[in-house]
Amino acid sequence: MVRVRFAPSPTGYLHVGGARTALFNWLFARHSGGAFVLRIEDTDRERSTDEAIEQIVASLRWLGLDWDEYYRQAERHERHLEAAESLLRSGAVYERDGAWWFRVPEAGATVVHDELVGDVRFDNDQLKDFVIRRSDGTFVYNFVVVVDDVDMGITHVIRGDEHLNNTPKQMRIYQALGYPMPLFYHLPMILGADRGKLSKRHGATSVLEYRDRGILPEALVNFLVRLGWAYGDEEVFARDDLVRLFALGDLNKSAAVFEDAKLLWLNQQHMKRADLDSLVHLVEPLVIARGRVTSEMWARVESERLRVGANLLRDRAKTLHDLAATMEILFPVPVECEDGAAVSETQARLMRAVASAIESLSPYTPETIECAVRGVLEREGATLKDVALACRLAVTGRKAGPGLFEILAAIEPATVVARLRAAHARLSGAGEGGS
RNA sequence: GUCCCCAUCAUCUAGCGGCCUAGGAUACCGGGCUUUCAUCCCGGCGGCAGGGGUUCAAAUCCCCUUGGGGACGCCA
Numbered sequence: 001m002v003r004v005r006f007a008p009s010p011t012g013y014l015h016v017g018g019a020r021t022a023l024f025n026w027l028f029a030r031h032s033g034g035a036f037v038l039r040i041e042d043t044d045r046e047r048s049t050d051e052a053i054e055q056i057v058a059s060l061r062w063l064g065l066d067w068d069e070y071y072r073q074a075e076r077h078e079r080h081l082e083a084a085e086s087l088l089r090s091g092a093v094y095e096r097d098g099a100w101w102f103r104v105p106e107a108g109a110t111v112v113h114d115e116l117v118g119d120v121r122f123d124n125d126q127l128k129d130f131v132i133r134r135s136d137g138t139f140v141y142n143f144v145v146v147v148d149d150v151d152m153g154i155t156h157v158i159r160g161d162e163h164l165n166n167t168p169k170q171m172r173i174y175q176a177l178g179y180p181m182p183l184f185y186h187l188p189m190i191l192g193a194d195r196g197k198l199s200k201r202h203g204a205t206s207v208l209e210y211r212d213r214g215i216l217p218e219a220l221v222n223f224l225v226r227l228g229w230a231y232g233d234e235e236v237f238a239r240d241d242l243v244r245l246f247a248l249g250d251l252n253k254s255a256a257v258f259e260d261a262k263l264l265w266l267n268q269q270h271m272k273r274a275d276l277d278s279l280v281h282l283v284e285p286l287v288i289a290r291g292r293v294t295s296e297m298w299a300r301v302e303s304e305r306l307r308v309g310a311n312l313l314r315d316r317a318k319t320l321h322d323l324a325a326t327m328e329i330l331f332p333v334p335v336e337c338e339d340g341a342a343v344s345e346t347q348a349r350l351m352r353a354v355a356s357a358i359e360s361l362s363p364y365t366p367e368t369i370e371c372a373v374r375g376v377l378e379r380e381g382a383t384l385k386d387v388a389l390a391c392r393l394a395v396t397g398r399k400a401g402p403g404l405f406e407i408l409a410a411i412e413p414a415t416v417v418a419r420l421r422a423a424h425a426r427l428s429g430a431g432e433g434g435s
Numbered sequence: 436g437u438c439c440c441c442a443u444c445a446u447c448u449a450g451c452g453g454c455c456u457a458g459g460a461u462a463c464c465g466g467g468c469u470u471u472c473a474u475c476c477c478g479g480c481g482g483c484a485g486g487g488g489u490u491c492a493a494a495u496c497c498c499c500u501u502g503g504g505g506a507c508g509c510c511a
Contacts, residue, residue: 034488165506233459400472
């Protein structure tokens, strides 16, 4: 039975590097039908905070990484003390200045068998005796991690590269306690664009920041898993695919740079594939948060209209915020025109004609709208190019967007007609002294 | 400084001795489609860090150099 754990220290938010470590552990557990344990490593009472725990939990939940067991390391103090006392009795540990020190022999070497990196040899003379229990009575990471991993039956320790140098110390503890060792996998780091340690100056590093930027969790998961793992030439993976295909043997051992461009592309890909109702549901609070559409207005628009609109608009959005911005036009709010081409008097007249032609259309569909508009154009001797931009601008406020007939059909006819007439009045009214 | 790890296009990667005059993806640049933008499709640009070996044959194995990263806490 596979048992793995993710063991963050609650000293800050969950960053994308930690999230990827958690993801690999979770994928391996789910792929193998094993257990995924979340263990909060809060033995440093100075730096651990409850807020950090809440942030980490919220991040994992948002990513969809569910755990089967949950532990707080600080709550296992009695058990740690018991293990440490046995080492004190056996002489592997001695007390000095109130702290408990683990004795490391100077001769020989300790070889770490890492399943990813291979055998790594550390000469023991580099290892010095180290503290396992502070003088305040609390225990130190290198000791408790071993006791907990053994007690929790962890079979595979999959963790960040920075722990490779700690592993020989931990191995000595496994040996002193007479415990069997798990398999070790030390993952390469995620770097910033300058190949340095990923930090704030590279942009967002917190998982929750990506949520707030309108990234879908499945897109972040897809992006992170591809930092160090590949399945042939495949790029876009649904969560189920990952669980099915993931294998530790396919992990890469070189560090990867985190770059936003591909994440945004993946986000678009996942938005294109997303269930429409879910997408509409996700974008609702974002639209309302923009301040122009109220929740009452949202509730009044038929859900089918929202689905159709979201479907048309999602091909043009990299993030949920992009989608929210364009979804606004589906509601009866004043249109704010971006700077556009000048609209001629002819175009203004045509818009009025279009408004009348579609005013009482039934059914009101892209096909019937196209038919009506083309009828107007034919009578007026104009082409679609003559009115498309003007109508689009009048109705959506933008120069670019979905096909004209599709987007007109997605908006309530009364709103469309009102916007066309308002634009006509604004344009021709100026010449007639205003009205 | 000491120790450890890593090294294929700008970036993510495929490659696990012959299938490689190195494949895919993002980004970028062209073209197609279209009422516009996007999606989509087609094309282009672009890489095995350098040097030694081993081998009939090396991106793939070994060594050195260089470069990058990490660890050296009574942090995790």
